[in-house]
Amino acid sequence: MKLYYSPGVCSLASHIVLREAELPFTPVRVNLHTHTFNGVDYYSVNARGYVPLLELDNGERLSEGPAIMQYVADRVPEKKLVPAWGTMERYRLVEWLAFISSELHKNFGPLFNPVIPEDVKDHHRECVHDRFQWMEGQISGRAYVMGDSYSVADAYLFVVASWGRHVGLALSDFKNMRALVDRVAARAPVQEALRIEGLG
Template sequence: MKLYYSPGVCSLASHIVLREAGLPFAPVRVDLNTHTFDDGANYYAINQHGYVPLLELGDGQRLTEGPAIMQYVADRVPEKKLAPAWGTMERYRLVEWLAFISSELHRNFGPLFNPAMPDDVREYHCKRVLDRFQWVDRQLDGKTYLVGDTYTVADAYLFVVANWGKLVGVDLGDFKNLNALLDRVSSRAAVEEALKIEGLI
């Protein structure tokens, strides 16, 4: 398999999950500014959308969208318990969290990376992000991870998105439960390995 990624963006979550799974894969870096590879080849030839992540399977099929990729990888190694079994309520809770992180956190962070964003629009998105993280913090009260006591792909995704706060000036320091979870995730060997490979530590 090949994982097409760009350092520090949402593809980092898929990168972490692949390392947690222990499946063999080759990480392939994409420059999202030029949509090219290190050798100058055009990434659009691989993915017409031009974004990451993209997982290329051994048979040549290509899978896009982080939540789909992470669940695919988790289901290849059910013994790792990176995702609950399909048909269980816990699996639908996982899907619920992945959808929330994607639509309510990831999406609202996006505009904050635009340096030309007007101050009033920036303030609006900062408030939305903080409101939603406050809600996440409340949901984590008394829990070790998002889906109970077991680390899942949703925790990897939340870890990546929450760490964008440091890059755009959104201070999440007041959220005790959230930060406890982020500390637990950051201490995992697969997370450290993915961060090193992407040049983030």
């Protein structure tokens, strides 16, 4: 398999999950400014031009981080990175992935865009802050998003929450969130993914 990624963006979550799963894969770094990798036009691989993209050994390609993370985790059920399909716990996981994607990830996007007016950015900062505040209560007393067990939702939350320090949304006011992020950061596969991406 090949994982097309760019350092520190949302593809880091898929990178982490692949390392947690201990499946063989080749990381392929994409320059999102030029939309190239190794001198090749990335649009020739992914018409949408963004990462992550997982290319399977049979040539099929899968995009969108939450789909990639679940696909990878389902390949190694013994790792328990996702609950089994058909269980209420799996739908709770999907619920969390959807929340992180739509309520956190999408609100962070404008904060990194230099052409977005500052008042619009302030609105998105408030949205993220409110979502962090809600999550702070939801994960109280839990080691991880889903409870005592680490899952792909934690990898995704780790990446998205880590963006806060770059845009004035540090986790210092959210002790539960900070503890969860620190717990995830300490995992060996996470450290390895960060090292490979030049972030550790």
